[in-house]
Amino acid sequence: MLIQAPLGVDFFSIPAANPVMGVVPQGNTAELSNICARSTDLVDLCCKQPLRATIDTLPLYGPGGRVGVPRNRGNQPVTLIMERWPVLEVLSVQYAPNCLPYVWNTVPSGLAVPAKPPSGLYGSSTPPAAGEGSQAVKLAAGYVDWRYGPGGFAVLTEYVNGWPHSGITSTATADATELEVDDCTGWVITATFPGAATGATGTAYDAAAQEIIQVTAASATSGPGTLTLASPLRYQHEAGVCVSSLPQAVSWAAMLFACEIAMERGATAMTMMEIPGREVARSAGVDTSYGSPAMWAEKILAPYARII
Numbered sequence: 001m002l003i004q005a006p007l008g009v010d011f012f013s014i015p016a017a018n019p020v021m022g023v024v025p026q027g028n029t030a031e032l033s034n035i036c037a038r039s040t041d042l043v044d045l046c047c048k049q050p051l052r053a054t055i056d057t058l059p060l061y062g063p064g065g066r067v068g069v070p071r072n073r074g075n076q077p078v079t080l081i082m083e084r085w086p087v088l089e090v091l092s093v094q095y096a097p098n099c100l101p102y103v104w105n106t107v108p109s110g111l112a113v114p115a116k117p118p119s120g121l122y123g124s125s126t127p128p129a130a131g132e133g134s135q136a137v138k139l140a141a142g143y144v145d146w147r148y149g150p151g152g153f154a155v156l157t158e159y160v161n162g163w164p165h166s167g168i169t170s171t172a173t174a175d176a177t178e179l180e181v182d183d184c185t186g187w188v189i190t191a192t193f194p195g196a197a198t199g200a201t202g203t204a205y206d207a208a209a210q211e212i213i214q215v216t217a218a219s220a221t222s223g224p225g226t227l228t229l230a231s232p233l234r235y236q237h238e239a240g241v242c243v244s245s246l247p248q249a250v251s252w253a254a255m256l257f258a259c260e261i262a263m264e265r266g267a268t269a270m271t272m273m274e275i276p277g278r279e280v281a282r283s284a285g286v287d288t289s290y291g292s293p294a295m296w297a298e299k300i301l302a303p304y305a306r307i308i
Contacts, residue, residue, distance in 0.1 A: 003032075007258075007259045042294075043254050043297075046301045047305050051163055052183075053163055053186030054185060058083055060154070060156075062078075066080065067081075067155060070141075071146065074141070078139040081135055082136070083306070086134060086162070088114065088186050089160040089192075090137055090158075091221075094156040094157075097154075107140070111143075114138075115134050121200050122200055123196070123199070125201065126212060127201050128163075128201075131303040163246045163247075164187045165244040166243050168239055169182050174232075179226065179243065181227055183223060184224070184227065187218045187227055202244050203245075204233075204237055204243050206235065213230075214231065260294040260297075
Protein backbone atom coordinates (compact mmCIF):
# COMPACT_ATOMS: atom_id res chain seq x y z
CA MET A 1 0.00 0.00 0.00
CA LEU A 2 2.83 2.36 0.86
CA ILE A 3 4.69 1.74 -2.40
CA GLN A 4 1.52 2.22 -4.47
CA ALA A 5 0.56 5.51 -2.80
CA PRO A 6 1.24 8.81 -4.66
CA LEU A 7 3.94 10.01 -2.29
CA GLY A 8 6.69 10.82 -4.79
CA VAL A 9 9.21 8.74 -2.82
CA ASP A 10 11.40 6.04 -4.31
CA PHE A 11 11.06 3.55 -1.48
CA PHE A 12 13.06 0.98 -3.47
CA SER A 13 16.20 3.09 -2.89
CA ILE A 14 16.07 2.42 0.87
CA PRO A 15 18.35 1.65 2.70
CA ALA A 16 21.48 3.36 1.47
CA ALA A 17 23.01 1.31 -1.34
CA ASN A 18 25.90 -1.08 -0.91
CA PRO A 19 28.79 0.19 -3.09
CA VAL A 20 29.00 -3.18 -4.84
CA MET A 21 25.51 -4.66 -4.84
CA GLY A 22 23.32 -1.57 -4.58
CA VAL A 23 20.11 -1.90 -2.58
CA VAL A 24 19.62 -5.55 -1.63
CA PRO A 25 15.94 -6.63 -1.97
CA GLN A 26 15.91 -8.36 1.41
CA GLY A 27 17.31 -5.28 3.12
CA ASN A 28 14.81 -3.08 1.30
CA THR A 29 11.87 -5.20 2.43
CA ALA A 30 13.15 -5.26 6.02
CA GLU A 31 13.63 -1.50 6.19
CA LEU A 32 10.23 -0.77 4.59
CA SER A 33 8.70 -2.97 7.29
CA ASN A 34 10.56 -0.93 9.90
CA ILE A 35 9.33 2.32 8.36
CA CYS A 36 5.75 1.04 8.45
CA ALA A 37 6.17 -0.01 12.09
CA ARG A 38 7.56 3.41 13.03
CA SER A 39 4.74 5.16 11.17
CA THR A 40 2.15 3.04 12.98
CA ASP A 41 3.74 3.92 16.32
CA LEU A 42 3.63 7.62 15.40
CA VAL A 43 -0.08 7.34 14.57
CA ASP A 44 -0.76 5.65 17.90
CA LEU A 45 1.36 8.26 19.67
CA CYS A 46 -0.63 11.12 18.13
CA CYS A 47 -3.92 9.44 19.03
CA LYS A 48 -2.71 8.37 22.51
CA GLN A 49 -3.84 4.78 21.89
CA PRO A 50 -3.65 1.99 19.31
CA LEU A 51 -6.42 2.58 16.77
CA ARG A 52 -6.52 -1.11 15.82
CA ALA A 53 -9.30 -2.94 17.69
CA THR A 54 -8.11 -4.34 21.02
CA ILE A 55 -9.63 -5.89 24.14
CA ASP A 56 -8.60 -4.11 27.34
CA THR A 57 -9.41 -4.27 31.04
CA LEU A 58 -9.53 -0.96 32.90
CA PRO A 59 -9.73 -0.46 36.71
CA LEU A 60 -11.59 2.68 37.82
CA TYR A 61 -12.39 4.11 41.24
CA GLY A 62 -15.48 6.12 42.12
CA PRO A 63 -17.86 7.79 42.53
CA GLY A 64 -15.84 10.65 41.11
CA GLY A 65 -13.25 11.00 38.38
CA ARG A 66 -14.10 8.62 35.56
CA VAL A 67 -17.02 7.07 37.46
CA GLY A 68 -20.06 9.35 37.21
CA VAL A 69 -22.76 8.33 39.71
CA PRO A 70 -25.93 10.47 39.71
CA ARG A 71 -27.11 11.72 43.10
CA ASN A 72 -30.76 11.15 43.94
CA ARG A 73 -31.63 10.36 40.32
CA GLY A 74 -33.51 7.09 40.76
CA ASN A 75 -32.60 4.54 38.12
CA GLN A 76 -30.30 6.68 35.99
CA PRO A 77 -27.22 4.66 34.94
CA VAL A 78 -23.65 5.21 36.06
CA THR A 79 -21.25 6.56 33.42
CA LEU A 80 -17.83 4.94 33.17
CA ILE A 81 -15.20 6.76 31.07
CA MET A 82 -12.78 4.33 29.42
CA GLU A 83 -9.23 5.21 28.34
CA ARG A 84 -9.60 3.97 24.76
CA TRP A 85 -12.25 4.57 22.12
CA PRO A 86 -14.53 4.02 20.34
CA VAL A 87 -16.04 1.51 22.76
CA LEU A 88 -17.48 -1.26 20.58
CA GLU A 89 -18.65 -3.78 23.16
CA VAL A 90 -18.61 -4.29 26.92
CA LEU A 91 -17.53 -7.84 27.74
CA SER A 92 -17.80 -7.72 31.52
CA VAL A 93 -18.01 -5.37 34.50
CA GLN A 94 -17.00 -6.26 38.05
CA TYR A 95 -17.30 -4.09 41.15
CA ALA A 96 -16.11 -4.23 44.75
CA PRO A 97 -15.81 -1.99 47.81
CA ASN A 98 -12.56 -0.08 47.41
CA CYS A 99 -10.62 -1.84 50.14
CA LEU A 100 -8.02 -4.59 49.89
CA PRO A 101 -8.30 -7.44 49.30
CA TYR A 102 -10.98 -6.81 46.66
CA VAL A 103 -13.99 -9.12 46.68
CA TRP A 104 -15.32 -8.83 43.15
CA ASN A 105 -18.96 -9.12 42.12
CA THR A 106 -19.98 -9.47 38.47
CA VAL A 107 -22.66 -7.29 36.89
CA PRO A 108 -25.14 -9.46 34.95
CA SER A 109 -24.72 -9.53 31.18
CA GLY A 110 -26.56 -6.81 29.30
CA LEU A 111 -26.50 -4.24 32.11
CA ALA A 112 -23.44 -2.40 30.79
CA VAL A 113 -23.39 -1.07 27.21
CA PRO A 114 -21.44 1.47 25.10
CA ALA A 115 -22.93 4.91 25.62
CA LYS A 116 -22.57 5.88 21.96
CA PRO A 117 -21.79 3.01 19.57
CA PRO A 118 -20.06 4.04 16.30
CA SER A 119 -22.88 4.31 13.77
CA GLY A 120 -20.88 3.88 10.58
CA LEU A 121 -18.87 0.78 11.44
CA TYR A 122 -21.54 -1.90 11.78
CA GLY A 123 -24.40 -2.53 9.35
CA SER A 124 -22.99 -0.10 6.79
CA SER A 125 -22.40 -0.64 3.08
CA THR A 126 -19.05 1.19 3.22
CA PRO A 127 -16.33 1.50 5.87
CA PRO A 128 -16.55 4.53 8.18
CA ALA A 129 -14.90 7.74 7.06
CA ALA A 130 -14.85 9.64 10.35
CA GLY A 131 -14.11 9.17 14.02
CA GLU A 132 -17.41 8.09 15.59
CA GLY A 133 -18.42 6.65 18.93
CA SER A 134 -17.31 7.53 22.45
CA GLN A 135 -15.20 6.48 25.43
CA ALA A 136 -18.20 6.04 27.74
CA VAL A 137 -19.95 2.96 29.10
CA LYS A 138 -23.39 3.08 30.73
CA LEU A 139 -23.74 0.81 33.78
CA ALA A 140 -27.14 0.04 35.29
CA ALA A 141 -27.97 1.79 38.55
CA GLY A 142 -27.65 0.03 41.88
CA TYR A 143 -24.18 -1.52 41.58
CA VAL A 144 -21.99 1.52 42.21
CA ASP A 145 -23.40 4.28 44.41
CA TRP A 146 -22.53 6.80 47.11
CA ARG A 147 -22.92 4.49 50.12
CA TYR A 148 -19.13 4.45 50.78
CA GLY A 149 -18.52 8.04 49.73
CA PRO A 150 -16.25 9.36 46.93
CA GLY A 151 -13.93 6.66 45.58
CA GLY A 152 -15.74 4.04 47.61
CA PHE A 153 -15.92 1.47 44.80
CA ALA A 154 -13.45 -0.21 42.49
CA VAL A 155 -14.83 -1.04 39.03
CA LEU A 156 -13.13 -3.41 36.59
CA THR A 157 -14.36 -3.17 32.98
CA GLU A 158 -13.31 -5.43 30.09
CA TYR A 159 -14.21 -3.89 26.75
CA VAL A 160 -13.56 -3.97 23.00
CA ASN A 161 -12.41 -0.72 21.42
CA GLY A 162 -10.95 0.67 18.20
CA TRP A 163 -11.38 -0.32 14.56
CA PRO A 164 -11.22 -3.96 13.35
CA HIS A 165 -8.00 -4.42 11.39
CA SER A 166 -6.36 -7.67 10.31
CA GLY A 167 -4.37 -9.51 7.66
CA ILE A 168 -5.38 -12.51 5.58
CA THR A 169 -3.43 -15.62 6.62
CA SER A 170 -4.26 -18.00 3.74
CA THR A 171 -5.38 -17.60 0.14
CA ALA A 172 -9.07 -16.78 -0.29
CA THR A 173 -10.42 -17.64 -3.72
CA ALA A 174 -12.98 -15.64 -5.67
CA ASP A 175 -16.54 -16.57 -4.64
CA ALA A 176 -15.35 -17.63 -1.16
CA THR A 177 -17.57 -16.59 1.74
CA GLU A 178 -14.90 -16.90 4.45
CA LEU A 179 -11.59 -15.21 5.23
CA GLU A 180 -8.84 -16.63 7.43
CA VAL A 181 -7.35 -13.67 9.32
CA ASP A 182 -4.78 -13.03 12.04
CA ASP A 183 -7.14 -11.06 14.31
CA CYS A 184 -10.93 -11.29 14.69
CA THR A 185 -11.13 -8.56 17.34
CA GLY A 186 -14.10 -6.25 16.84
CA TRP A 187 -15.31 -7.70 13.54
CA VAL A 188 -18.41 -9.14 15.22
CA ILE A 189 -19.83 -7.84 18.50
CA THR A 190 -22.86 -8.41 20.70
CA ALA A 191 -25.68 -6.09 19.69
CA THR A 192 -25.95 -3.09 22.01
CA PHE A 193 -29.63 -2.51 21.29
CA PRO A 194 -32.35 -4.80 19.88
CA GLY A 195 -32.00 -5.02 16.12
CA ALA A 196 -28.57 -3.36 16.04
CA ALA A 197 -26.10 -4.63 13.44
CA THR A 198 -23.14 -6.65 14.73
CA GLY A 199 -20.92 -7.29 11.68
CA ALA A 200 -18.34 -4.70 10.65
CA THR A 201 -17.67 -3.42 7.13
CA GLY A 202 -14.11 -3.13 5.86
CA THR A 203 -11.89 -3.03 2.79
CA ALA A 204 -9.58 -5.68 1.38
CA TYR A 205 -6.63 -3.58 0.20
CA ASP A 206 -5.35 -5.67 -2.71
CA ALA A 207 -4.33 -3.29 -5.53
CA ALA A 208 -6.61 -3.82 -8.55
CA ALA A 209 -8.51 -6.53 -6.62
CA GLN A 210 -9.53 -4.12 -3.84
CA GLU A 211 -13.09 -4.67 -2.62
CA ILE A 212 -15.49 -3.98 0.25
CA ILE A 213 -16.38 -6.82 2.62
CA GLN A 214 -19.20 -7.12 5.13
CA VAL A 215 -18.71 -9.54 8.02
CA THR A 216 -21.58 -11.48 9.60
CA ALA A 217 -19.78 -13.91 11.94
CA ALA A 218 -16.36 -14.63 13.45
CA SER A 219 -14.99 -17.87 14.83
CA ALA A 220 -13.12 -16.11 17.66
CA THR A 221 -13.58 -13.04 19.85
CA SER A 222 -9.94 -12.08 19.30
CA GLY A 223 -6.80 -13.47 17.72
CA PRO A 224 -6.62 -15.68 14.62
CA GLY A 225 -9.83 -17.09 13.20
CA THR A 226 -12.34 -17.13 10.37
CA LEU A 227 -14.57 -14.27 9.26
CA THR A 228 -17.84 -15.18 7.54
CA LEU A 229 -18.87 -12.72 4.82
CA ALA A 230 -22.31 -11.44 3.85
CA SER A 231 -21.58 -12.05 0.15
CA PRO A 232 -18.95 -13.99 -1.84
CA LEU A 233 -15.63 -12.36 -2.68
CA ARG A 234 -15.30 -10.90 -6.16
CA TYR A 235 -11.55 -11.48 -6.36
CA GLN A 236 -8.90 -13.86 -5.07
CA HIS A 237 -6.76 -12.55 -2.20
CA GLU A 238 -3.40 -13.95 -1.14
CA ALA A 239 -2.03 -14.25 2.39
CA GLY A 240 -0.74 -10.94 3.68
CA VAL A 241 -3.48 -8.74 2.19
CA CYS A 242 -4.71 -6.15 4.69
CA VAL A 243 -8.41 -6.19 5.59
CA SER A 244 -9.36 -3.15 7.62
CA SER A 245 -12.22 -0.96 8.79
CA LEU A 246 -9.88 1.91 9.67
CA PRO A 247 -10.76 5.17 7.91
CA GLN A 248 -8.52 5.75 4.90
CA ALA A 249 -7.56 9.12 6.37
CA VAL A 250 -5.75 7.24 9.14
CA SER A 251 -3.87 5.11 6.61
CA TRP A 252 -2.95 8.23 4.70
CA ALA A 253 -1.58 9.84 7.85
CA ALA A 254 0.61 6.77 8.42
CA MET A 255 1.90 7.06 4.86
CA LEU A 256 2.74 10.73 5.38
CA PHE A 257 4.75 9.77 8.45
CA ALA A 258 6.51 7.13 6.34
CA CYS A 259 7.25 9.78 3.73
CA GLU A 260 8.80 12.02 6.39
CA ILE A 261 10.96 9.15 7.63
CA ALA A 262 12.07 8.28 4.09
CA MET A 263 13.15 11.86 3.39
CA GLU A 264 15.67 11.68 6.26
CA ARG A 265 18.27 10.17 3.96
CA GLY A 266 21.49 10.82 5.84
CA ALA A 267 24.41 11.07 3.42
CA THR A 268 22.36 10.19 0.33
CA ALA A 269 19.96 12.38 -1.61
CA MET A 270 16.45 11.92 -2.93
CA THR A 271 14.85 13.91 -5.75
CA MET A 272 11.10 14.46 -5.40
CA MET A 273 8.39 16.23 -7.33
CA GLU A 274 7.46 19.04 -4.89
CA ILE A 275 6.50 17.92 -1.38
CA PRO A 276 4.63 14.63 -1.69
CA GLY A 277 0.99 14.22 -0.84
CA ARG A 278 0.19 17.94 -0.83
CA GLU A 279 -2.95 17.68 -2.95
CA VAL A 280 -4.26 14.62 -1.13
CA ALA A 281 -3.65 16.23 2.25
CA ARG A 282 -5.37 19.42 1.06
CA SER A 283 -8.40 17.41 -0.08
CA ALA A 284 -8.64 16.03 3.49
CA GLY A 285 -9.09 19.58 4.79
CA VAL A 286 -5.51 20.17 5.86
CA ASP A 287 -3.83 23.54 5.36
CA THR A 288 -0.76 22.55 3.34
CA SER A 289 0.56 26.06 2.79
CA TYR A 290 3.30 25.34 5.33
CA GLY A 291 4.79 22.49 7.29
CA SER A 292 5.90 18.98 6.49
CA PRO A 293 4.16 15.65 5.77
CA ALA A 294 4.44 14.73 9.46
CA MET A 295 2.71 17.98 10.45
CA TRP A 296 -0.09 17.29 7.97
CA ALA A 297 -0.44 13.77 9.36
CA GLU A 298 -0.85 15.15 12.89
CA LYS A 299 -3.63 17.45 11.69
CA ILE A 300 -5.40 14.63 9.84
CA LEU A 301 -5.30 12.52 13.02
CA ALA A 302 -6.67 15.26 15.28
CA PRO A 303 -10.30 13.94 15.17
CA TYR A 304 -9.07 10.49 16.23
CA ALA A 305 -7.06 11.63 19.24
CA ARG A 306 -8.26 10.26 22.59
CA ILE A 307 -9.75 12.84 24.92
CA ILE A 308 -8.62 12.33 28.52
